[in-house]
Amino acid sequence: MEETFRKDLTHLSWDEVYARQMKRAPLVGEWMDSLQLKAGDQVLEIGAGPGYVSLVLADRVGAGGGVYAVDRSPEALAHLERLQKERGISHIHRLVADAATLEPAGLPVGSALITMVLHHAEDPAGILDNVARLLLPGALVVVAEFHPEGPGDGPGPPQAHRLRPEQVQAWGKGAGFLVRSFHRQTPEHYMVLFQLDV
Ligand SMILES: C[S@@+](CC[C@H](N)C(=O)[O-])C[C@H]1O[C@@H](n2cnc3c(N)ncnc32)[C@H](O)[C@@H]1O
Numbered sequence: 001m002e003e004t005f006r007k008d009l010t011h012l013s014w015d016e017v018y019a020r021q022m023k024r025a026p027l028v029g030e031w032m033d034s035l036q037l038k039a040g041d042q043v044l045e046i047g048a049g050p051g052y053v054s055l056v057l058a059d060r061v062g063a064g065g066g067v068y069a070v071d072r073s074p075e076a077l078a079h080l081e082r083l084q085k086e087r088g089i090s091h092i093h094r095l096v097a098d099a100a101t102l103e104p105a106g107l108p109v110g111s112a113l114i115t116m117v118l119h120h121a122e123d124p125a126g127i128l129d130n131v132a133r134l135l136l137p138g139a140l141v142v143v144a145e146f147h148p149e150g151p152g153d154g155p156g157p158p159q160a161h162r163l164r165p166e167q168v169q170a171w172g173k174g175a176g177f178l179v180r181s182f183h184r185q186t187p188e189h190y191m192v193l194f195q196l197d198v
Contacts, residue, residue, distance in 0.1 A: 005157050007120045014050040014079040020155045021052035024116070027185050028056050031142045034181070034193045035111040040064045042109045046099045046131060047071055047117030051080030051092075057113075058092050067092045068109065070099055100126035104134045111135075115144040115191075119163050128175040132196060141177065141194040143168055150188035165190050 009017060031053075037043060039062040048054045048069035057067045069092050071077050077094040084092055095102065099114075100123045112131055118124040131141065148162040156162075169179050169192055177194035184190045 005161055007122070007161075009049075009073075009120065014076055017076070018050040018052055018079065021049060023155060024189070025052075025056075027115075027144065027189055027191075028053055030185060031113055031115060031144065031191065032057065032060050034142055034191070035113070035140050037061060037111060041111065042066045042068070044068045044109045044112040044131075044134060045070065046112060046114040046127065047120065048080060048094075049073075049076045051077070051083055053113065053115065054080055054092050055083060055087070055089070058089055061091070063091050065091060068095060069093065070095045070097055070102060072096065072098050100130050102130060102134065108136055109134070110139045112139065112141045113144075115142065116146070118143065118145060118168065119157050119161055124163070124168075125171040125174065128171045128177070132175040132177065135196050137196055137198040139196045140180070141172075141196070142191055143172065143194065144185070144189060144191040146188060147184060147190050150186075152188070154188060156188060165192065168192055 037060050041061045043057055045054050048071045054067050054069040074096045077096055121127055146156045146162045148159055148164055172194045176197050180193040180195050182192045
């Protein structure tokens with residue numbers, strides 16, 4: 001468990017955040033399967049950070065689909081932009097914005113990920129409220145977080161900064177989502193699958 005934790009991640013470089021994202025690679029396939037993501041789909045990633053998950057999503061949806069990568073940090077998305085250029089990937093659309101206030105114009109998507117983000121946010125309930133405005137009726141959303149009773153034996157926030165799954169589900173319900181499933185992917189990580197009520 002890390003000694004220092006700052007919600008804005010200023011204690012780490014974006015290369016270090018990317019390395020931590022890669023360590024969570026085994027979780028990503030289940031997130032995409034739960035969203036039923038396939039070639040040609042459009043998907044929203046809230047809090048994309050330096051972009052590891054966005055790149056995996058881009059591979060899944062293919063050049064005929066699209067990934068909207070939202071982050072409040074321009075530096076994080078500059079890291080993603082550099083990787084996109086190196087790899088010749090143009091179907092990731094980066095948006096520097098606060099997810100709690102991002103306007104829905106041009107974002108009619110049927111699925112979204114909010115993974116390892118809410119414990120960094122000042123207004124996590126506000127993010128879920130706003131994401132509900134950005135999505136099509138019936139849209140699926142994966143929220144993943146660190147479990148407060150996880151072992152804390154890897155990179156991740158101290159237990160005191162972790163969000164209880166009951167709290168995350170209550171925020172989602174308050175935003176108009178139904179809880180489709182909840183489980184621990186590992187002792188350290190859990191995911192909630194929400195669906196926007198139709
Ligand atoms: C640890 S990274 C998670 C990256 C990725 N989602 C993953 O699963 O690996 C958390 C990111 O959430 C972003 N973030 C936190 N609050 C946000 C907000 N209100 N709006 C947009 N981005 C936010 C941070 O800037 C940071 O890049």
